[in-house]
Amino acid sequence: MDDGSTAVTQDFDEISSDFATLARLASAQSYEDVRLLLARLVRKYRSQHPQLAAQLDQSLKATQTRAAGASPLRRELTAPPAHAGDARLELIKVFDDLGGMEPPLLPAQLMQQIEAIVLERKQRDALLARGISPTRSAILVGEPGLGKTLSARWIAHQLNKPLWVLDLTAVMSSLLGKTGSNLRAALDHAKASSAVLLLDEVDAIAKRRSDESDIGELKRLVTVILQEVDQWPDTGLLLAATNHPELVDPALWRRFDAVLTFTAPEAATTAVAIRRYLGQDLHDLESWVETLAAGLQGKSLSDVERTVASLRRAHALNHTPLEALVRQAVGEGAGELSKAQRLELAVQMARTGQHTHQEISRLTGVARDTIRKHAGPSPRRGRGMK
Known part of the structure; x- marks a missing residue:
C-alpha cells in the first residue's frame, strides 16, 4: 500500500473512532459530553474536511439551542x-x-x-x-x-x-x-x-x-x-x-x-466597554464616548452597561437630544467622583462644545474659571438642555 492509501486509511480510522465515541456518548445520554466532543471535532476537521466540520457545527448549534433556550445561556x-x-x-x-x-x-x-x-x-x-x-x-x-x-x-x-x-x-x-x-x-x-x-x-x-x-x-x-x-x-x-x-x-x-x-475599570477600559454596549447606536454616540467614560469612572462595568442601556432606550423612544441624555447619564454619578475626576469630566464636556461652562459647572461642581483655564473659552451658545 502506498503512502497515499495509508494516509487515507488512517484518516478513515480516525474519523470512525471519533464517531464511535460520539455514538457511545449519545447512547449513554451524556449530552454535555456530546456537545463538548462536537465542538472539538468542528475545530479538528475544519481544515481537512470543511464540509464535515460545517455539518457538525450545525448539529452543535442545534444542541445548544435546545439546551440553552432563551438568552442568557x-x-x-x-x-x-x-x-x-x-x-x-x-x-x-x-x-x-x-x-x-x-x-x-x-x-x-x-x-x-x-x-x-x-x-x-x-x-x-x-x-x-x-x-x-x-x-x-x-x-x-x-x-x-x-x-x-x-x-x-x-x-x-x-x-x-x-x-x-x-x-x-x-x-x-x-x-x-x-x-x-x-x-x-x-x-x-x-x-x-x-x-x-x-x-x-x-x-x-x-x-x-x-x-x-x-x-x-x-x-x-x-x-x-x-x-x-x-x-x-x-x-x-x-x-x-x-x-x-x-x-x-x-x-x-x-x-x-x-x-x-478584580478592581474597578480604568477610564480607557470603560470607554472600550461603552463602545461595546452601545451596539448599533455607536455611530450616533461616538463623539460622546469619552465624556461618558469620564463621567462613569469608578463604576463597575455592570453599572456602566445598565447606564448605557438606559441611555439607548431613552434615545430610541423619547427622542430627547443626545447631549441632554449624556448629561443626565454622567450627572447621576458626578457626585461620587473625586475632585480630579470631576475636573477631567468638566474639561471633557467643555471640549465637545455641547454645553456652556455654566451648565458644566452646575453638573460637576467645578468653577467656571477653572474650566476656562483648562479647556479654553466657553462656546458662544450652549446646545444643552436649558
Missing part, C-alpha cells in the same frame, strides 16, 4: 448524578458558552493571569511530562459587578467546557443541617466530570474559624472546603469567588494556586 444541570433527586444538585447552574462569547474587559495584568491559567490547562500534558502540575484552583476577589463570573465563564469557554456554578449562599439557606454531605456530593460529581466549577460566594461557608458568632455546622464546612481545594484533581479546575475577602479563613487563601483580584 443558563440552565439547570442536565445530567445530575445518581441519587440526586433532592435539592442539592438543583443548586448547580450551568453556563454553556460553547457557541462563543466576547472576552471580558479587564486590566491587562489580570487578563494575563487568566490567559496563563488557560494556557496551563491546554498544555497540561506537557507540564505533567516535566513533573509540573497546572493550576488546579483559583480564587476570584472583588466587588460585585467587576467581572468575576464573566471571567470564569470565559475561562471555561476557552477550555471548551461549560461552567458549573454552585452558589454557596443558596446552599446555606436551603440545606442547613445537611450541607456537609450535600456539598461533598456536588463537589464529587464535579471532580468526576472534570468540570470547571465555580464556588460562588465562598465566604458564606469558608469563614474564619475564629468567628464566635458562627455555629458548629459552618465551622465544620470550612474543613470540607479546605480538604476539597487540597485534593482537587488537575483534570479539572476549581474556582471560587468572594465579595468579602476579609471574611474568608486565612487557611483557605494558602490552598488556592492563584488569587485573581
Whole structure:
C-alpha cells in the first residue's frame, strides 16, 4: 500500500473512532459530553474536511439551542448524578458558552493571569511530562459587578467546557443541617466530570474559624472546603469567588494556586466597554464616548452597561437630544467622583462644545474659571438642555 492509501486509511480510522465515541456518548445520554466532543471535532476537521466540520457545527448549534433556550445561556444541570433527586444538585447552574462569547474587559495584568491559567490547562500534558502540575484552583476577589463570573465563564469557554456554578449562599439557606454531605456530593460529581466549577460566594461557608458568632455546622464546612481545594484533581479546575475577602479563613487563601483580584475599570477600559454596549447606536454616540467614560469612572462595568442601556432606550423612544441624555447619564454619578475626576469630566464636556461652562459647572461642581483655564473659552451658545 502506498503512502497515499495509508494516509487515507488512517484518516478513515480516525474519523470512525471519533464517531464511535460520539455514538457511545449519545447512547449513554451524556449530552454535555456530546456537545463538548462536537465542538472539538468542528475545530479538528475544519481544515481537512470543511464540509464535515460545517455539518457538525450545525448539529452543535442545534444542541445548544435546545439546551440553552432563551438568552442568557443558563440552565439547570442536565445530567445530575445518581441519587440526586433532592435539592442539592438543583443548586448547580450551568453556563454553556460553547457557541462563543466576547472576552471580558479587564486590566491587562489580570487578563494575563487568566490567559496563563488557560494556557496551563491546554498544555497540561506537557507540564505533567516535566513533573509540573497546572493550576488546579483559583480564587476570584472583588466587588460585585467587576467581572468575576464573566471571567470564569470565559475561562471555561476557552477550555471548551461549560461552567458549573454552585452558589454557596443558596446552599446555606436551603440545606442547613445537611450541607456537609450535600456539598461533598456536588463537589464529587464535579471532580468526576472534570468540570470547571465555580464556588460562588465562598465566604458564606469558608469563614474564619475564629468567628464566635458562627455555629458548629459552618465551622465544620470550612474543613470540607479546605480538604476539597487540597485534593482537587488537575483534570479539572476549581474556582471560587468572594465579595468579602476579609471574611474568608486565612487557611483557605494558602490552598488556592492563584488569587485573581478584580478592581474597578480604568477610564480607557470603560470607554472600550461603552463602545461595546452601545451596539448599533455607536455611530450616533461616538463623539460622546469619552465624556461618558469620564463621567462613569469608578463604576463597575455592570453599572456602566445598565447606564448605557438606559441611555439607548431613552434615545430610541423619547427622542430627547443626545447631549441632554449624556448629561443626565454622567450627572447621576458626578457626585461620587473625586475632585480630579470631576475636573477631567468638566474639561471633557467643555471640549465637545455641547454645553456652556455654566451648565458644566452646575453638573460637576467645578468653577467656571477653572474650566476656562483648562479647556479654553466657553462656546458662544450652549446646545444643552436649558
